Amino acid sequence: xxxxxxxxxxxxxxxxxxxxxxxxxxxxxxxxxxxxxxxxxxxxxxxxxxxxxxxxxxxxxxxxxxxxxxxxxxxxxxxxxxxxxxxxxxxxxxxxxxxxxxxxxxxxxxxxxxxxxxxxxxxxxxxxxxxxxxxxxxxxxxxxxxxxxxxxxxxxxxxxxxxxxxxxxxxxxxxxxxxxxxxxxxxxxxxxxxxxxxxxxxxxxxxxxxxxxxxxxxxxxxxxxxxxxxxxxxxxxxxxxxxxxxxxxxxxxxxxxxxxxxxxxxxxxxxx
Numbered sequence: 186x187x188x189x190x191x192x193x194x195x196x197x198x199x200x201x202x203x204x205x206x207x208x209x210x211x212x213x214x215x216x217x218x219x220x221x222x223x224x225x226x227x228x229x230x231x232x233x234x235x236x237x238x239x240x241x242x243x244x245x246x247x248x249x250x251x252x253x254x255x256x257x258x259x260x261x262x263x264x265x266x267x268x269x270x271x272x273x274x275x276x277x278x279x280x281x282x283x284x285x286x287x288x289x290x291x292x293x294x295x296x297x298x299x300x301x302x303x304x305x306x307x308x309x310x311x312x313x314x315x316x317x318x319x320x321x322x323x324x325x326x327x328x329x330x331x332x333x334x335x336x337x338x339x340x341x342x343x344x345x346x347x348x349x350x351x352x353x354x355x356x357x358x359x360x361x362x363x364x365x366x367x368x369x370x371x372x373x374x375x376x377x378x379x380x381x382x383x384x385x386x387x388x389x390x391x392x393x394x395x396x397x398x399x400x401x402x403x404x405x406x407x408x409x410x411x412x413x414x415x416x417x418x419x420x421x422x423x424x425x426x427x428x429x430x431x432x433x434x435x436x437x438x439x440x441x442x443x444x445x446x447x448x449x450x451x452x453x454x455x456x457x
Contacts, residue, residue, distance in 0.1 A: 186373040190242035201239070208246060209234050212253075221257050225280035233287045240294040241310065244373035249287070251369060252314050255362070256321040285436040289313035289443030296451075305454040308380055311370035312450030313443050315388025318366050319359035320395050320442065327355020337396040347413060348435060349400025351393070363388030383453045391446025398438045404429035 193201060209231050216222040222230060230253075238246040278286075290313025297306025327334060333342045334350030343350040367384035370376065405413045406424035413427055415435055 186244050186247075187375055190244055190373075193242050205235055205238050208238060212250070216253075219257065220277055221253075222283065223277050223279045226278045226283045229280040229283040230287075233283065233291060236291055237294065240298050241307075245294070245310070247373065248311070248314055248366065248369050249290075251366065252286075252318045252321075255318060256325075259322060259325045281436050282439070285440040286317040286443065287313070288440065289447045290317070292444075293447060293450075302451075302454075304376070304457070305451050307370075307374060307376070308383055308450045308454040309447040311366060311380070311384045312387035312391070312446045315363040315366040315370075315384050316391030316395075316443050316446035317439070319363040319388045319392040320439065322362035323351075323355040323359030323392055326358035327352045330354040336400050337393065338400045344413070347399075348403050348405070348415065348438070349396055349398075351396050356389075356393070359392045360385070360389045363392070377457060379457050380454075383450055383457075387446045387450040387453065390449055391442045394445045395438055395442035398433070398441060399435075402430050402433045403435065403438050404431050404433055 193204065196204075212234060213227050213231055216227050216230060217224075234246060234249060237249050241248075290310050293306050293309030293311070293313055295306070296309055297303055300306060328345055330345075330352040332352070334345060334347075334352040334355065335341060336343050336349050337351045338349065364381075364385045366388060367381045370384055371378065371381045403415075405415060405427050406417055407427040408414055408419065408424055409422070414424060417424055417426075
């Protein structure tokens, strides 16, 4: 993969722009035809993808595609009826969801580009993507557990799909996803093997931090029937806020969790 990156960065700017346009157009068409993103989500993904491929090269965009495609496949294979009544996020990601899941990783690339901390910046980039894929896998595959998840704070049982709940199946799935992203990072960029552990640990800790925020400060509403939901409105019916801070939505939690994972990776990278 280093060879492809060398070809890409060694090519004239006009050639690089053509490659970027072709790759991003293919991603946009795929996302639209498979109904993975809204029109706003596609526009956001194109912007994020352009930054990633321009700074991170072919390796960077392939890591992003691993997150995007694996999340899409898992979401299609394991559909969970009734969960949409609890969770606010839908089957198609919008622009806010795209930015929330990808901006922390992009910050790492900007650190790499505009600061002297080159290795730390790339590690932050990988950790941001590792957290995003770990959170997605743990949420989707954790739903397959036969037992109900428990609150990460109180360890009492909570309904499946409710933010803040964790299960062994979900946690192990998130760990596997984070590890796979770390493997891609180390393999593609031929970095020090120690980064495999740093990215893996940062990614899964970020996903667990997502659950902590979901169980404490994320806003939840209560329906007339007493059940909790992330939806403020059910049609024309407004639900009463049950707990959490109004502006700490699931998207904000995803963003903060990504930043948390990136901060851990940034600090640990200096231990090498």
